[in-house]
Amino acid sequence: MHPTHPILDRRRAGILLHVASLPGPYGNGDFSHDAYRFVDFLAEAGFSVWQTLPLGHTHWDGSPYQCLSAHAGNPLLISLDWLVDRGWLDAPLAPRQDAAQWRRDCLALAYQNFLQRAERQQRQELAGFVANHAHWLEDYALFIALRKNFGRIGWRQWPQPLRDREPTALYEARISHAAAIGQYQFEQWLFFTQWQELRRYAREKGVFMYGDMPIFVAGDSADxxxxxxxxxxxxxxxxxxxxxxxxDYFSELGQRWGNPLFNWHCMEQDGFRWWRERMQSQLELFDWVRIDHFRGLExxxxxxxxxxxxxxGSWVPAPGTALLDSLHRNFERLPLIAEDLGIIxxxxxxxxDRYAIPGMHVLQFAFDGNPHNPYLPHNHCPNSVAYTGTHDNDTTLAWYESLSPQLQEHVVDYLGRPADPMPQALARCALASCAKLAILPMQDVLNLGAGHRMNTPGTIQGNxxxxFEWNQIDDSATALYGHWLGLYGRRQ
Known part of the structure; x- marks a missing residue:
């Protein structure tokens, strides 16, 4: 048996909010002032955990679960205001309809200004970052440079010498794309530097960062x-x-994600080095890491x-015990949570349970009429995380309103006919659970209904x-959740 991480040493509560969902003027949320303001909101209300979705470099669809790298951060999350403060942007360029391309253009300009204006210490910090992350950063930066050069087509469609990584072709590509490679390394330095500053601020406020690691990687990726x-x-x-x-619950046809599967035999030969490097990157970012689709390790x-x-399809065994044993040998403590939903x-x-990894209980899955349903609060265990819903669920209010009158009555009956309306009634139920960690999606904290869903599994459009907007939060909501967190022993 392996020890649990100290984060579960007491009852806590947090909010699930992707960084890109923060307010702000530049097309998507980022590491700017609104991120710090959100940390302040968490701390004021008594929450001590901020759960994000994966922070990786996404493809065109924006899915953080299909990224161009298992290590690299999303450049679109980089704060442009931070660059202005350091004199590497005089001001962001005039916004355009294509906000993502506009951000990329701003980053390109910032890199040119950095080359001209950076102080010696800043250049040394960048060089140190590049050296320390060379095991993934060299391939990633070249991959992004080549991908842009070929019109962002997948690497399997590249000229054969580059597709197959012939040494001479790689050498020539690194020379001809040196400027672009330098820019992409610069962007990753910005990403990790800004995130660490935000993470330090959060810890000063008593807030832990809880991240998400997809078990699989995209086929069109540097990895x-x-x-x-x-x-x-x-x-x-x-x-x-x-x-x-x-x-399953989400789809009658199942979900064909399309990710390549691992060659576990090859990975075992070098002691799961790829996984160890990947976990190291996650632990640089987060205090706590959720393994998405944990059952894929079995x-x-x-x-x-x-x-x-x-x-x-068919279930094919995976060497989860050997992998987790290897990770435990290489990291003093593994602050993991298992996304153990679906067919378990x-x-x-x-x-x-062999590694005492907390699992998840999602209340929206609880009310099927079976009193032995593991997601019902009376079946929860302390070493677990209670959720009203996840990023793959509709908001709790929309979920409840979509139920039949009979199922609505069953939910209300189980909850003891609360005076609180939905979604507050289910949020309070999650906070009252014996699970040591309770997580509420921001949409539920804001009492939002239909039209505010983050993702619909099995679809690629509109996700x-x-x-959210700051005017959706009022003092009464902060006070209410602060009261409930204190009432149920979760206030930081």
Missing amino acids: VWARRECFLLDAEGKETVVAGVPP ACWEIPAEESSAIN TPQVEALR WSWR
Whole structure:
């Protein structure tokens, strides 16, 4: 048995909010002043945990679960105001309709100004960052430079010498794209520097950062391009089998995610070095790391690549015990949480419990009429995290309003016919749970209904763009949650 992390030494509560969902004037939330203001709001109300979605460099669809790198941060989260404060931007360029491209142009200008204006210490800090992160940063920066050069097409469509990483082709590419590589390394330094400043501020306010690590990586990513041997691919780098989940609560056809599956035999040969490096990157960012789709460490749903849905797949064992043993040998403490939703077998539970990793209880999944449903509060355990819903659920108010009158009556009956309306009634239920950590999506804290969902699983349009506004928060909400956090022993 491995010890639990000190974050679960007492009852706590937090809010789930992606950084990109913060308010602000520049197209998406970022590490600017609104992020610090959100930390202040958490601390004032008594919350001590900020859970974010993955912070990785996304593709065009903005999904933080399909990123261009398992290590690199999303440049669109970099604070432009921070660059102005340091004199590397005189002022952001005039905003355009394409906010993402506008941000990229601002970062390119900041890099040129940095080259001309940076002090010696700042240049040394950048050089130190590049050296310390070379094991992933060199491949990532070259990958992004080449991807831009080829019109952002996937790496499998690149000229064969670069697709297959022939040494001469890589050497020539690093020379011809040196300027772009320097800029992308600069952007990652900005990302990690700004995030660490925000993280330090949060800790000063008594707030822990709780992140999310997708178990799989995107096929079109620097990781797969640079480490093809770690994945199940054919000679041209194409997936032979892909990841997903069988039919479940979210989809009758299951979910065909399309991620390449791991070549576990290869990974075991070097003691899971790829995973150790990946975990190191996560621990640089977060105090607590949720492993998304934890059950994939016990067995993965393997779908033949030619299948268009996830129905015709099979469970293939994964070496979760060997992997977690290796990680525990290399890190003094692993502050992990398991996203153990979906089809969970006794073997998955045994893997989770072997390392005392807290699991999740989502209240929106609790009310099927079965008193033994593990998500019902009377079935929770202390070493777990209670949620009203997650980023994949609709808001609690919208969920409740979509239920039949009979199911609504069942929910209200279970909750003891509370005076509080939805979603406050379910939020209070989560806070009252014996689970040591309770997490509320920001939409539920703001009492938001239909139209404010973060993501609909199995779809690629209209997701990841939700943002809140400060005028949606009033003093009464801060006071109410502060009272409840104190009442249920969760106030920081």
